[in-house]
Amino acid sequence: MEYLSIVFQEVYKILFLLVPVLVSVAMIVWLDRRVWAFVQKRQGPNVVGPFGLLQSLADALKYIFKEIIIPSSSNKVIFILAPIVTMTLALIAWAVIPFSATQVLADINVGILYLFAVSSLGVYGIIMGGWASNSKYPFLGAIRSAAQMVSYEVSIGVIIINVLLCVGSLNLNDIVIAQQNMWFVIPLFPMFVIFFISALAETNRPPFDLPEAEAELVAGYQTEYSGMMYAMFWLGEYANILLMCAMGAILFLGGWMSPIDVYPFTLVPSAIWLILKILLLFILFALVKAIVPRYRYDQLMRLGWKVFLPLSLIWVVLTASYLFYFNLLPVN
Amino acid sequence: MIAHAIFFYTFSIIAVVSAIMVTASKNTVHSVFFLILDFISISCLFIMIGAEFLGMIMLIVYVGAVAVLFLFVVMMLNVAQQKNQWFAGQQSSKHIPVGLIISTLIFVEVIIVIGGWKYKPEIFDINNSIAQTSISNTHSLGQILYTDYIHVFQISGMILLVAMVGAIVLTFRQRSGVKRQSYIKQISRERAEGVEVLEVQSNKGVKIDD
Numbered sequence: 001m002e003y004l005s006i007v008f009q010e011v012y013k014i015l016f017l018l019v020p021v022l023v024s025v026a027m028i029v030w031l032d033r034r035v036w037a038f039v040q041k042r043q044g045p046n047v048v049g050p051f052g053l054l055q056s057l058a059d060a061l062k063y064i065f066k067e068i069i070i071p072s073s074s075n076k077v078i079f080i081l082a083p084i085v086t087m088t089l090a091l092i093a094w095a096v097i098p099f100s101a102t103q104v105l106a107d108i109n110v111g112i113l114y115l116f117a118v119s120s121l122g123v124y125g126i127i128m129g130g131w132a133s134n135s136k137y138p139f140l141g142a143i144r145s146a147a148q149m150v151s152y153e154v155s156i157g158v159i160i161i162n163v164l165l166c167v168g169s170l171n172l173n174d175i176v177i178a179q180q181n182m183w184f185v186i187p188l189f190p191m192f193v194i195f196f197i198s199a200l201a202e203t204n205r206p207p208f209d210l211p212e213a214e215a216e217l218v219a220g221y222q223t224e225y226s227g228m229m230y231a232m233f234w235l236g237e238y239a240n241i242l243l244m245c246a247m248g249a250i251l252f253l254g255g256w257m258s259p260i261d262v263y264p265f266t267l268v269p270s271a272i273w274l275i276l277k278i279l280l281l282f283i284l285f286a287l288v289k290a291i292v293p294r295y296r297y298d299q300l301m302r303l304g305w306k307v308f309l310p311l312s313l314i315w316v317v318l319t320a321s322y323l324f325y326f327n328l329l330p331v332n
Numbered sequence: 333m334i335a336h337a338i339f340f341y342t343f344s345i346i347a348v349v350s351a352i353m354v355t356a357s358k359n360t361v362h363s364v365f366f367l368i369l370d371f372i373s374i375s376c377l378f379i380m381i382g383a384e385f386l387g388m389i390m391l392i393v394y395v396g397a398v399a400v401l402f403l404f405v406v407m408m409l410n411v412a413q414q415k416n417q418w419f420a421g422q423q424s425s426k427h428i429p430v431g432l433i434i435s436t437l438i439f440v441e442v443i444i445v446i447g448g449w450k451y452k453p454e455i456f457d458i459n460n461s462i463a464q465t466s467i468s469n470t471h472s473l474g475q476i477l478y479t480d481y482i483h484v485f486q487i488s489g490m491i492l493l494v495a496m497v498g499a500i501v502l503t504f505r506q507r508s509g510v511k512r513q514s515y516i517k518q519i520s521r522e523r524a525e526g527v528e529v530l531e532v533q534s535n536k537g538v539k540i541d542d
Contacts, residue, residue, distance in 0.1 A: 003335065078365070109468045113388035120396030124368070127400070131361060131407055143407075146400055153396065170385075170470055 014095075017105055021094050025238045026056035031279075032238075032286045039290035063231035071133060071224050078132035083225065083232035086125030090239035093118040097246050098173045100256050100270035111172035112160055115247055119156075119202065122240055123149040126204075126211065129233070130221035141220025144297065145204060145211030151304035152201040158312040159195045162188055163251045165319050168330030176255030178330070185252040191315055192252045194308050196284070199244040201304065203237065205285060207292040208300055241285060242278060249277035340380060347373040360406045364399065371395045385470040 030045060030053060037044025045055035070076060096111040098104040108114060123146055130142020164170065166187070167178040185192045201208040212220030222233050249255060254277075256270035295303070323329045346369065353366040371394045378387035467475075477485050532538050 108384065110384045110388050110470060113385070113392065117388050117391035117396060120392055123396075123400055127403060127407075128365075139407075143404065146404055150397055150400055157392075170468075 013105055017094055018091060021091065021239065021242070022235070025235055025242060026060065027053070028242060028282060029056045029059075029234075029238055031282065032289070035283060035286035036290045039287065060231060063228055066227035068227040068229055069224075071135070073134045074224065075132040075134065078128050079224075080229070082125050082129035082132060083229045083236065085128060086122065086236035087232045087239070089118055089122050089125065090236040090243060093243050094239075094246075096172055097243075097250070097274075098176060098256060099274055101173060101177075103271060104173065107171070107173060110170045112164070112170050112175065112251075115172075115243075116153075116157060116160060119240070119243065119247075120149075120153050122202075125233070125236065126221050129225065133221070133224040135224055137217045137219075138221045138223045141211045141217045141223070144217075145221065148204070148208065148210065148300060148304075149202055151301060152198045152308075155194060155304065155308040155312050156198045156202060158309065158316060159191045159198070160251070161316055162191050162312065162319050165316070165323060166330070172250055172255070176250060176257060179254040179257065183252065183254040188252065188315075188319070191312065192248070194312055195248060195252065196281075198304075198308060199248060200285065200288060201300070203241045203244050205241065206289040207295045209294065210297055210300060213294060242282065245278045245281035245285065246274070248281050249274060253277045253281075336380070340377070343373045343376045343380070347377065360409065361403070364403045364406050367402075368395055368399045371399065383469055385473055 033055075034044040034046075034052070044052065046052035048054045048058045070079060093115055095105045096108060096114050098107070098111075126145045126149075127142045130138040130140075130145070133139070163175065163184055166184060167175045169175065169178075200206075204211050210220075211217075212222060217223070222230060225233060256274040258265040258268060258270070258273050350366040350369040350373065354363045354370065357363045357366060371390060375387040375390040375395075378384075378390060530538050
């Protein structure tokens with residue numbers, strides 16, 4: 001009985017986290033399309049519900065009732081597993097995101113490593129989908145995506161080291177609390193810019209959406225997918241984008257802390273602050289999609305390996321020497 | 333404790349079965365996927381014994397990077413392999429005796445090594461002191477790695493670097509006749525260099541030097 005009650009408690013907590021995440025993913029797709037439309041002086045989806053807010057739900061309903069087509073020459077098990085892997089990995093990462101000092105599902109010691117590991121596993125959904133389709137365009141898309149994600153992960157890892165040097169702990173709550181006096185976006189601003197661009201590449205967002213470049217590869221790894229399986233890829237992708245925004249908010253924008261520590265601001269629940277910061281980063285993501293043209297593949301690789309990696313490595317040396325010289329290293 | 337045991341046996345059974353499937357499955361891509369499953373369940377086991385840092389690094393390095401590149405290569409190979417069916421047929425059975433001999437040798441070596449295994453007495457003291465001070469796993473690993481074992485650590489890093497440079501040198505070849513882009517040149521181009529206005533007489537044309 002004791003075990004059962006623990007299990008029920010945990011399931012309740014998980015549902016309380018996952019349902020809002022899934023709903024906000026649906027909302028964020030709407031927001032993405034609206035921002036995109038406004039930049040191009042269009043209206044965007046504005047028919048279903050107030051301001052078109054329920055557009056994503058209508059889309060999801062349509063996807064559910066569509067037929068799932070499995071190509072006869074595909075590798076069926078892996079073909080079906082691929083969207084499930086994408087979606088699961090995008091959702092399990094939310095377990096360590098702290099919404100306040102106490103509101104976190106799993107407050108583990110190596111939280112940031114867990115986030116990094118899960119985001120680096122995200123590439124498997126795409127590779128599996130691309131390979132199992134047994135078709136040229138998905139395969140090319142999967143190969144492009146694998147190379148791209150592995151390259152940009154390296155610079156994200158080095159940027160995380162930069163932040164960790166200033167914090168002295170791998171726990172996400174410690175990282176947030178270390179920014180009490182100053183958000184890391186101020187001393188590490190170049191790293192924030194590089195993190196933002198790498199996050200765009202890591203989540204296959206424009207201008208780095210080469211794995212699904214419609215002009216060359218139809219829809220990349222998603223070409224053979226239809227119905228609910230396509231929707232799962234799409235949900236996983238947006239959950240990943242939100243996760244990257246949350247990671248940026250926690251590493252650089254002070255996580256759940258209010259921007260100013262004075263009376264009216266401290267009344268607002270800390271979860272609201274985190275959500276506002278995530279939204280801010282997401283609107284930046286959406287704006288970039290609307291205003292920047294797509295990169296060429298060799299330029300993408302050059303940017304990752306020849307520009308971002310050396311820059312972030314040099315910044316690690318700079319941060320470490322600064323902290324060491326002024327005796328600011330966080331030793332506990 | 334029961335839940336702990338259940339999780340331990342689940343992960344270890346998955347690890348052993350997927351390790352067997354790596355060698356048993358006919359499709360090479362499937363065996364790489366089983367290898368990944370093996371890595372993941374082993375990192376779960378690491379986390380269960382409290383080596384959380386090692387488990388996460390295992391996930392990031394092996395599953396997130398090494399296995400992706402591995403899969404990359406195998407997927408490319410597989411395209412060519414599907415054409416010649418003999419590869420999966422009778423040809424492979426000739427290699428079984430050689431494989432058996434090598435695996436027996438490795439097995440005997442492992443048995444010898446494990447049979448002569450002894451813990452240093454100091455290790456038990458370290459274990460106890462960690463338990464008392466409740467230093468996190470990452471912290472204690474760093475303290476040992478960057479003090480007592482700094483030379484071994486640096487040497488292993490240098491070996492990896494040398495291997496990387498060696499691989500690049502072996503595969504690098506200078507290709508002639510490749511036109512390279514220079515971003516600075518392209519951006520700093522002025523209108524005067526690019527456009528030339530000519531007086532063209534009718535029925536004469538103009539010669540453009542290129």
